[in-house]
Amino acid sequence: MSEFKSGFAVILGRPNAGKSTLLNTLLKQKVSIISNVPQTTRYVIRGVLNLNQAQIVFVDTPGIHLFKGKLFSNLNELTFKSLKDIELVLYLVDVSRPPFKEEELIMNNLVKKKIPVIMALNKIDISKKYIGNYIEMWKEKTKGKLLPLKYFIPISALRGDNLDKLLDLMVELLPQGLPYYDKENITDFPLSYRVADIIREEICLFLKEEIPHNTAVLVEEINEEENIVKILANILVSKSSQKKIIIGQKGSVIKKIGTSARKDLELLFSKKVFLELWVKVEKDWQNKPRVLKELGYLNP
Ligand SMILES: Nc1nc2c(ncn2[C@@H]2O[C@H](COP(=O)(O)OP(=O)(O)OP(=O)(O)O)[C@@H](O)[C@H]2O)c(=O)[nH]1
Ligand SMILES: [Mg+2]
Structure with missing residues (x-):
């Protein structure tokens, strides 16, 4: 019988590459939020995949980008x-x-580190046009250190193409070791941040880019009672004009955000959810360490 293997695998890439989609598809659960707005993920999120002979702890990360500002450099x-x-x-x-x-x-x-890198060439369901460009660029960076061809895997995180091949290679590369987490724990992502992100995902879906980039969600209270979970959360924006947009005419926008978020939250808690949302203007919150810390966006 072969030995059990385990280890941590960081999913890295630019915004919108499909990192969170991949994590959720592999775990068959929505652990990380997804949208077509760059910089959707603002946390480092761990998700555990238990296989017969291995445990892989995936680490979803915020996309590497070139935006300016404290939040983004952070x-x-x-x-x-x-x-x-x-x-x-x-x-x-x-x-x-x-x-x-x-x-x-x-x-x-990456070239500075001595960790094996698998290049997952994502979104082949849309197009394979630039596969060669990425492989060439990576080969150039690694200065001809010939990487085995099997380290380049075309996938579709959305449809699930080739993910079995990807997992096989990952298990092959992992060291022998015991599981890090109990089988029941799919993620150690704190509940209040998970709830905040579910609300933020709806903001990314319903509103245009300027708003998602300038918005954060702070969960003030989660009260889990026998038949219902009561949640109070503040949506932070940096200007009062943004507050108006999020609230919408007669509260129409925030109502849509609340209704959709509540449905996802009810799936998460497997209970009825009462969600109270407030929009608060916190000028320049992206550059305030106190607020970033509260949101969990600052480095520990
Ligand atoms: N067609 C197609 N779309 C995909 C695939 N993977 C991800 N997407 C889409 O790409 C967009 C971004 O996906 P995310 O998973 O949020 O990307 P991300 O890399 O986590 O982005 P950040 O968190 O902003 O860094 C979403 O609209 C996804 O539905 C794929 O394999 N095929
Ligand atoms: Mg993401």
């Missing part, structure tokens, strides 16, 4: 810090788009 830092004490990197690229400058930043960081 997110890059969070992501690169997650590369410590891990066994594997799953470098996700979106092959339906050409490589952008972020790729340079990611690759420069």
Whole structure:
């Protein structure tokens, strides 16, 4: 009988590459929120996959980007810090788009580490157009250190194409070891942040880019009673004009956000949810360490 294997695998890539989608597809559960707004993920989120002979702890990270500002530079830092004490990197690229400058930043960081990197070439269900560009760029960065071809895997995180192949390779590369987490624990992502993110996902879905980028959600209370969970949360924005947009005419927008979020929250808690949402203007919250800390966006 072969030995059990275990380890941490960080999913890294630029915003919108499909990192959170991949995590959720692999875990068959919505652990991390998804949207087509760049910088959807603002936390480092762990999700555990238990296989017959292995346990893989996936680490979803905020997309590496070139935006300015304290929140954003902090997110890059969070992501690169997650590369410590891990066994594997799953470098996700979106092959339906050409490589952008972020790729340079990611690759420069990765070549310095001595961890195996698998390049997952994502979104092949849309197009395979730029597969060659990414492989060439990575080969150039690694200075001809010939990487086995099997380290480049075309996938579709959304449809699930080739994920079995990806998992086989990951297990092969993991060291022998015992499981890190109990089988029951799919994630150790704190509940209040998970709830905040479910609300933020709806904001990303219903509103345009300026709003999601300038919005954060702070959960003030979660009271779990026998038949109902009562949740109080504040939506933070940086300007009063944004507050107006989120509330909408006669509260129409915030009502939609609340109704959709409540449905997802009821799935999470398997109970009825009463959700109270308030919109608060917190000027320049993205640059206030106190607020970032409360939101859990600051480096521990
Ligand atoms: N067609 C297609 N779309 C995908 C695939 N994977 C992800 N997407 C879409 O790409 C968008 C971004 O997906 P996310 O999973 O939020 O991307 P991310 O890399 O986590 O993004 P950030 O959290 O912003 O860094 C969403 O609209 C997804 O539905 C895929 O394999 N095929
Ligand atoms: Mg994400």
